Amino acid sequence: MTFIIAIKSKNGIVFASDMQITDGNDLKYEAHKIFRVNDSGLAGFAGDVWFGKRILALLKNDFKKEFDEGFNQFSAERLARVIAAKIKDEKELRKNLGRQNSFSGVDMIITTINRYGEPGLLTMDSDCTPDLEYDSGFTCIGNAYNAIHPFLRSALEKVELDKMPIQDMKIIACRAVMEASKWVNGVGEGLDIWTLSKENGAVNLEKKELDLIRDRVEEWRAFEKKAFELIRHENGKNELLRKEPDLRKNRSK
Secondary structure: OOOEEEEOOEEEHHHHHEEEEEOOOOOOOEEOOOEEEOOOOOEEEEEEEHHHHHHHHHHHHHHHHHHHHOOOHHHHHHHHHEEEEEHHHHHHHHHHHHHHOOOEEEEEEEEEEEEOOOOOEEOOOOOEEEEEEOOEEEEEEOOOOOOOHHHHHHHHHEEEEEEEEHHHHHHHHHHHHHHHHHHOOOOOOEEEEEEEEOEEEEOOOOOHHHHHHHHHHHHHHHHHHHHHHHHHHHHHHHHHHHHHHHHHHHHHH
């Protein structure tokens, strides 16, 4: 199981995932699920990540123009047709090898920054249906989204993410993956975060920065916990105040 999220920001895109891979023998280990295509784009894969790496090679060799200029509906549908043909071939190959049940397909997110610095998000499921996220500030794959904190989901869905700095989006993306890991079985604790911007291209965050971002997430959680405790305390006091006249009335009798 996988959780991958890509979020637009004011000055680029943040792309984050867990790192747990489960092979056909149910052995678990850590590996990357997000890969650099070039300085203008990244691709993340859920499902059969090894097949995803074959798609990565295809993206690097045959879709350079789309990563420089950004995908449109026509080029996204062309990519979908090419991937559908690759999936058909892979299924046939594994069937001939007696391993037809070993292929789970692949879901993917492609992120791009075109020559004008405009961010693009393209999501494609294992049925090869492309979805260009024109109106949404984020997209994700994996079934862990509903497990993350309601406040965080609300922020992702209602806040104008493309007006917020990329540094803030790193913290939000980190928390999303950490909560998916905490609450959903099969999402690993390993964390991989990339940024994509016109100024710096595709950058994979190093461990030192990841640790600092994790610390910021824990501070955020601690603040929320104190806020909830304060709200419960104040609600409790208000409830007592509402009941107090009734208690006095009973005593006067």
